[in-house]
Amino acid sequence: MAEERLGSWFGFGFCGFGQEPGSGCRHQVLSPEPLQAGGDIRHVSASWSYTTLVTRGGRVELSGSTSGSAGGCRDAWASEGLLVLLRDSPGSQTELQAWAPSSALCGEPLWAQDPEADGAELGAEAQMVMLPLLPGARAYVSPRPPYRRSLAPELRARQLELGAEHVLLLDAAGQVFSWGGGRHGQLGHGTLEAELEPRLLEALQGLPMAQVAAGGWHSVCVSETRDLYIWGWNESGQLALPTRSLAEDKRTVTGEGLNQDGSEVERAARAEGGASAPFIAVQPFPALLDLPLGSEAVGASCGSRHTAVVTRTGELYTWGWGKYGQLGHQDSTSLDRPCRVEYFVEKQLQVKTVTCGPWNTYVYAVENRNG
Numbered sequence: 578m579a580e581e582r583l584g585s586w587f588g589f590g591f592c593g594f595g596q597e598p599g600s601g602c603r604h605q606v607l608s609p610e611p612l613q614a615g616g617d618i619r620h621v622s623a624s625w626s627y628t629t630l631v632t633r634g635g636r637v638e639l640s641g642s643t644s645g646s647a648g649g650c651r652d653a654w655a656s657e658g659l660l661v662l663l664r665d666s667p668g669s670q671t672e673l674q675a676w677a678p679s680s681a682l683c684g685e686p687l688w689a690q691d692p693e694a695d696g697a698e699l700g701a702e703a704q705m706v707m708l709p710l711l712p713g714a715r716a717y718v719s720p721r722p723p724y725r726r727s728l729a730p731e732l733r734a735r736q737l738e739l740g741a742e743h744v745l746l747l748d749a750a751g752q753v754f755s756w757g758g759g760r761h762g763q764l765g766h767g768t769l770e771a772e773l774e775p776r777l778l779e780a781l782q783g784l785p786m787a788q789v790a791a792g793g794w795h796s797v798c799v800s801e802t803r804d805l806y807i808w809g810w811n812e813s814g815q816l817a818l819p820t821r822s823l824a825e826d827k828r829t830v831t832g833e834g835l836n837q838d839g840s841e842v843e844r845a846a847r848a849e850g851g852a853s854a855p856f857i858a859v860q861p862f863p864a865l866l867d868l869p870l871g872s873e874a875v876g877a878s879c880g881s882r883h884t885a886v887v888t889r890t891g892e893l894y895t896w897g898w899g900k901y902g903q904l905g906h907q908d909s910t911s912l913d914r915p916c917r918v919e920y921f922v923e924k925q926l927q928v929k930t931v932t933c934g935p936w937n938t939y940v941y942a943v944e945n946r947n948g
Contacts, residue, residue, distance in 0.1 A: 582943040586612040590903030590937025596628040596641030607902035609920045623934025624655040627678060637662060645681030654708035656720035661708055675724060710737040740791035746775060751785025753778040753798055761794040761810035762861030780863045792879030803873035803889060806863040813882040814913025815897030817866055818857035823913050868894055868915050880933035891927030893918040893940060903938050
């Protein structure tokens with residue numbers, strides 16, 4: 578059995594509340610910096626103003642606009658209005674706890690309950706799910722009432738991700754379902770309509786997916802064959818498609834229309850070579866995205882308006898909104914194309930995991946022994 582390589586966590590992007598990388602309140606961190614407890618961290622969940630770290634020993638630590646810590650934690654999920662923990666309780670039971678982030682984990686939680694309250698018999702796969710999906714995969718946690726929302730058993734969920742207004746669910750067969758608000762095409766059904774109930778993403782049928790990621794108003798899937806699919810809002814280039822907001826100032830928008838696939842297009846006058854260049858504002862169907870150099874995707878995460886992808890060889894690509902350095906390219910430039918984060922290459926580090934907060938990014942990396 579191969580020896581497990583322990584690595585470190587890094588953070589970059591918005592740091593206005595001192596939530597990362599643990600070196601005081603700075604407006605922005607433009608390049609990856611090690612977290613103070615980087616080697617001991619098992620899981621990171623980031624909200625806008627604070628970050629939650631879960632250590633290998635089961636301790637949860639808060640930093641940023643709120644602080645505090647507690648033991649016996651298996652998992653944590655952070656949002657501005659609600660901090661949800663899965664904690665060990667007396668009798669070797671697991672308890673789902675919801676806290677006000679400002680409570681600093683002092684006193685009593687807002688509410689606590691058995692995460693398996695629906696009485697489902699749990700298989701090993703159902704036990705391994707991560708928040709906001711609850712053990713048993715029959716319900717998930719929402720940052721808005723009702724805080725616990727049931728899922729139909731036939732969905733057989735194995736991963737669930739929440740965007741600002743939409744939900745993505747990956748089932749045991751690799752199928753993707755989406756529901757919620759759709760005004761930016763983030764549901765992937767080819768329209769801008771909302772969906773009240775989980776709806777199968779027909780455009781991806783027959784293409785088993787390994788992971789889903791929900792941004793503020795865009796969505797990403799990684800297939801079992803390591804392809805990347807992306808759709809939704811492209812306001813800051815987060816779909817890696819040409820966007821008006823990043824175009825040269827000298828270009829002027831002359832009109833709007835629709836592509837044959839239903840995506841909204843704005844056309845700019847006087848593009849390179851004199852031709853009219855299309856800007857993609859909304860992509861309502863999943864689109865296959867090729868990473869540079871034929872790189873294969875194995876993991877993805879989305880911020881409010883940025884996207885980060887880990888490749889099979891342990892490289893990190895980021896693009897989209899970069900105002901606070903959340904792309905990790907040593908500047909605050911936004912990009913509408915995937916760009917490799919050179920810091921990890923230069924440090925001979927192999928990226929294993931990426932987790933985006935709304936305006937920042939966290940990365941787990943190990944030493945590259947093949948470097």
